[in-house]
Amino acid sequence: MSLPVIPALERGLALLKLVLTSERALGYNELLARTGLPASSATRLLKSLEEGKYLLKDEAGKYRGGNELLVLARGAPVFTRLLSRSKAVLETLSVKTGNTALLVFWNGREQQCIDNVVDSFSISMQEVGNITRDCSTTPCGWFFYSS
Secondary structure (H helix, E strand, O other): OOOOOOHHHHHHHHHHHHHHHOOOOEOHHHHHHHHOOOHHHHHHHHHHHHHOOOEEEOOOOOEEEOOHHHHHHOOOHHHHHHHHHHHHHHHHHHHHHOOOEEEEEEOOOOEEEEEEEOOOOOOOOOOOOOEEOOHHHOOOOOOOOOO
16 A cells, blocks of 8 residues: 655655756756746745755755755765775775864755764864854865865
8 A cells, every 4th residue: 555645745856857967057947947847836945955955055045955865865875885985995095194183064054974983193173063154254175175
């Protein structure tokens, strides 16, 4: 026996899927056009997804994936592989630079520490799970950005 589909959940997941599979942030009107949702439904769903931190609106008012998606992703095999493969890279960076190495998720407005290797002679200012919105006050060294 299959369970009935909940229409609001199905529409919310469709919005999430569109944003997450896009190469760029998507605006409200573009989301309306692609989904065919009524404006009132889309507004309520996007507000709920944004308040839940599954989506966030960037400075241009366009939607990107939010940090709460990391909580969902932690159980996914691809995320587990990322963490296992990145650990050796973080350890190498830490040893060669004499600094703490961080793996962060950047969503366009804030970063969240996903993993770290702490050098014994440096102070770790980012614990796994920390979210930072103001990078100007965060002690940072080298950054490697990959999308």
